[in-house]
Amino acid sequence: MSAPIIAIDAMGGDFGPHCIVPACLAALAEFPSLHLTLVGQDSLIEEQLARHFGVDRNRLRVKHAGEVIAMDERPAQVLRGKPDASMRVALDLVRQRQAAACVSAGNTGALMALSRYLLKTLPGIDRPAMVSPIPTERGACYLLDLGANVDCSAEHLYQFAIMGAVAAEALGVKRPRVALLNVGTEEIKGNQQVKLAASLLRQARGLNFVGYIEGDGVYRGEADVVVCDGFVGNILLKSSEGLVRMVTGRLEALFNDGLFAQAIGTLAMPLLRRLKADLAPSRHNGASFLGLQGIVVKSHGAAGQESFQSAIRCALREIEENLPQRLHGRLEDLLL
Known part of the structure; x- marks a missing residue:
């Protein structure tokens, strides 16, 4: 090249x-x-x-x-x-x-x-979608859309899922599991757009669609590609970044609170720094327009x-x- x-x-x-x-x-x-x-x-x-x-x-x-x-x-x-x-x-x-x-x-x-x-x-493809990897217990998953498309139809969500699966595959994920972010995992849950998108995805040839996923399932690594509209995706991403900063900041403050805590912190701080580096937004910065x-x-x-x-x-x-x-x-x- x-x-x-x-x-x-x-x-x-x-x-x-x-x-x-x-x-x-x-x-x-x-x-x-x-x-x-x-x-x-x-x-x-x-x-x-x-x-x-x-x-x-x-x-x-x-x-x-x-x-x-x-x-x-x-x-x-x-x-x-x-x-x-x-x-x-x-x-x-x-x-x-x-x-x-x-x-x-x-x-x-x-x-x-x-x-x-x-x-x-x-x-x-009607609209490009913003996608970025986010850390999970199993490594990372690809989340889209992250804010480029606030209002999405079922067809848009379907296209996002297809693009996310192909991109994840190209970047090394074998037969990526694709899920729709929803308020529950049951088929009766969700708004009309999400239900229609799920119906389309179940019919997609060669797509490993695993159904609905909730927010906590995203971080457990229950899917490799998680699809939602840009309104939900952006809030999830920004909330995650804020939570990481708050948790690591509080832990650092606790390890500096008194001599005993400082002694424990001396031992724990290298692990905390490693965790902070693994979860840092700077490591995962860069959202692609698929x-x-x-x-x-x-x-x-x-x-x-x-x-x-x-x-x-x-x-x-x-x-x-x-x-x-x-x-x-x-x-x-x-x-x-």
Whole structure:
């Protein structure tokens, strides 16, 4: 495979080039064959690059884009205006095949709207879905949708399940178990969309549909692919991240509460740090937009350097697995 090129929206997220440039340099050091194109206001990007020594400019280039999409801008406004926005220019590099993927920490709605407009969806797919692995007792499961589609029909949930199963398979899961997130495991539970989606999935050829799953079952690892609408998925994801921070923070505080606790903490702290590292959102940062004719990875808007570097890893892995083409090859067989 030729050297992969990833287009980076350097102006996206809460921290922009201040965080994204160091993350990109760390990714270049981690992957010697990787090439990056940083898209954004060149003066700000070059200012950050100047703070680092030994930058390999043979594998990194800067492409100027004069406009920035704010985190609160409406997708419709973005589509009509800002043709020189960093996010749009980065996505256009993918459309023109000058980059194999795009990574952005910017406005999720704008990224979804521009991705659909510029890259188009794969045949048979109405809407792309955001998917990301989340840690479970058995390793990880793939959860989608994570917030790109708040209102979903049964057909949309069906398409998400198919895409999630194919993606999980491509990323190494053998015959992935697919489940619909629901308020109970009984067939009578759930709203009409979920029940209709379950009916469609039971008829899908070659799909290992295991039925409904509840929230606690997700973390027990009862499924490899968990499907829901973006409203539910985003709340589940953000609640999980907050819970991890609260639990690890309280444990650290307890181990510092008095001499005896500190003594116990001295022994337990290495294990706690290991657990914290395993569950840290930064390790799992990077949600893929499945269903597009190109690779787009959304980083958390508040991502720091390590987290954004994780999103670049996610994009690189999808390039190596040729994920859009693999999806396209399987979707025709699986979609009704």
